[in-house]
């Protein structure tokens with residue numbers, strides 16, 4: 001009896017992941033850096049008022065409504081700038097992540113562990129093509145409202161006009177879950193399209209996307225499996241943080257450490273699952289990859 | 305009264321205590337009997353109305369004045385819509401109207417009384433007469449004696465106040481029957497508070513309502529955008545005919561409906577000692593009935609909000625119980641809570657005697673307590689509007705301000721002092737927070753004591769009628785102590801229930817009960833627009849140096865003392881005495897007083913320990929202080945607070961950015 005392909009692929013990913021500590025660390029450090037940079041202006045604005053004031057005299061400290069509102073009013077312009085800064089950081093993080101995705105895909109495809117030089121070159125090489133692919137993804141964003149509408153109609157079908165009355169808080173949680181899963185599905189499709197593009201660099205972005213879609217339908221259960229793994233990772237984090245929070249030290253340092261641990265694990269999971277996806281795509285397609293067999297001829301990569 | 309019935313009269317007098325086991329709670333000046341029929345298709349209520357009005361003043365009355373509120377929604381040139389044009393949209397709507405077809409009068413009934421040889425004529429209202437209105441056919445038609453007047457702004461297009469000239473002046477003490485036939489058209493979609501949406505009807509301010517005859521003048525204002533309530537107490541006996549299968553809720557108490565031959569239902573409601581009557585009807589309502597102590601509560605809720613019945617009831621029970629504990633007995637035996645149709649949200653959050661509207665949304669998270677806050681607010685109006693019947697046109701803060709204060713008190717006792725309105729992770733807000741945010745943002749645009757239409761705009765009306773007075777009462781509560789303040793509040797309600805007090809009446813009670821002269825506080829609060837903001841702007845401490853220089857003999861020894869200095873500033877113009885807490889390196893703290901009059905104040909003193917922080921108003925008693933963050937200052941900067949906040953938010957930002965990670 002042969003193993004199911006999906007589990008096989010995940011197992012393959014797990015066996016490979018330990019060879020990529022540098023890649024995981026790069027992903028993590030970028031995320032850390034981006035978070036700190038985007039947080040800084042907010043910290044600055046609050047600290048300006050808090051450092052000389054007896055903020056803790058009111059319950060909740062700086063998060064007490066009085067302080068929040070007063071500092072918010074005093075720094076209205078500052079907070080607007082900080083929001084612009086945050087959005088800017090988000091946009092930059094998106095570009096940075098496209099770059100990182102190229103690097104990860106290529107080093108994983110080659111299958112020889114960390115290769116910093118290849119990572120960098122591949123990252124730059126695939127950045128513009130991934131950007132175009134990302135634009136092609138936009139129409140698929142309609143998936144999210146479609147999923148929501150589908151859920152509503154199913155709920156209505158089962159529970160009548162007012163599912164909230166029957167389900168109470170569960171209805172809201174269901175909606176949230178579907179929203180998150182639809183978001184994950186989009187990200188999954190994008191990841192598969194990227195891998196297809198890396199596998200066959202001469203293909204257009206639209207063709208790669210189409211190939212990814214076909215793959216999704218062909219290996220539906222596997223794709224669903226990936227989604228569930230991501231969903232479980234997030235749910236575990238949310239649940240454990242929510243449950244742990246009352247027991248954590250008041251000043252929050254342990255929370256920060258736990259967050260870092262989780263982000264690090266999540267990045268490791270990303271690399272592992274990229275391996276698994278690559279493995280599945282490889283097994284699914286008979287034609288050898290142009291970057292194939294884990295040995296991409298470097299000159300075949302666009303721009304290299 | 306006909307003396308032939310002498311013996312029977314005696315018997316009646318003996319039975320009187322049985323029929324009216326209690327004295328009327330209020331001076332029953334304006335008493336209405338209305339027969340109304342709803343025509344749902346036309347959004348119309350067709351009605352006939354008997355008003356028995358009693359001139360309890362010492363002045364004869366030559367004319368009567370009536371509010372025709374629904375005419376505010378006739379067209380965009382009414383005073384209401386001129387000042388709030390947005391409310392009229394969309395223009396292809398059904399406009400509101402109150403059209404009077406007939407007005408008839410019955411001349412006053414007189415009786416002669418002999419007193420000490422002198423014959424005096426007295427005209428007395430007879431409680432029994434209200435039950436037996438005259439036959440309309442026998443009354444004198446005075447329909448052509450009506451004309452519109454515009455006492456507030458001279459806007460000749462406004463038709464919300466009608467003057468009816470009497471053929472003969474009504475003497476002091478006399479009462480008169482006025483008969484109306486009228487058609488009330490409800491705006492659809494509703495405009496601010498009243499109207500129809502889908503098959504939901506909220507019928508408020510719908511009948512010709514007499515103004516208040518006060519000191520020989522009519523107090524009968526036009527309908528302005530932000531205020532509408534001032535009326536005399538009385539008895540309302542109202543029959544409302546609605547289509548079959550329509551549920552109905554109304555002011556007062558009603559029995560099960562009578563079924564008419566055409567299938568329609570007639571509900572009859574009676575309310576005593578109230579000053580208005582509103583009703584609502586819709587086939588959609590889910591009716592939840594529950595007895596809360598002595599009060600029969602009816603909740604009329606939209607079917608899609610059925611899941612929130614218990615949420616409504618939790619707030620209602622708490623409001624009734626905690627409200628009565630704080631403010632004294634709720635003297636009525638019914639309370640109707642109405643959840644408006646989603647297509648008539650405008651009618652939400654409004655108070656009427658023994659009935660009010662709230663408003664919620666599907667899936668409103670429990671942590672967002674806007675519905676509960678509104679419900680508690682509208683309940684509090686049963687005291688500050690219904691019982692203590694202040695003039696909302698002229699002193700809106702006596703009505704909304706006291707209500708907002710009580711809303712804060714009751715929702716905090718239900719949900720916690722920091723979380724009366726919102727409790728989502730770190731975000732916790734109560735009425736106090738929001739009121740202070742409003743005050744800081746727009747508090748200084750106007751003085752508080754203004755007529756409702758004299759404020760700069762809606763925001764300024766809101767902050768000065770709701771937030772600022774609520775915070776002022778909260779400040780008094782904290783400065784005088786809760787026990788004293790509650791006594792003031794209870795005394796005020798007790799003394800002025802079923803009366804129409806003015807601000808000065810409350811101030812007198814506050815002064816007497818607290819034993820303090822609060823006039824300077826109320827003077828600034830009501831008649832000035834200054835902000836109240838005290839700040840510590842500097843804290844200094846250094847080891848005391850010995851004296852040096854010419855003519856000084858220096859012992860050469862360093863002093864063991866520290867020279868400490870605190871700079872305080874009054875940043876607003878509102879003067880309020882403050883307490884300052886000084887804390888030292890050795891852990892000790894002590895307090896100083898400052899009358900707060902000067903623009904700044906400096907404390908300089910030597911102490912054996914280094915001063916590490918200073919704080920004005922350390923107990924946060926002065927809720928009117930628009931900035932608490934500047935109330936304290938420490939000698940050494942510390943990043944602890946912002947670091948802690950940052951550590952919380954750092955994780956959240958990582959999550960946020962993880963959304964962009966591919």
Ligand SMILES: [Zn+2]
Pocket residue numbers: 681685704707
């Ligand atoms: Zn109110």
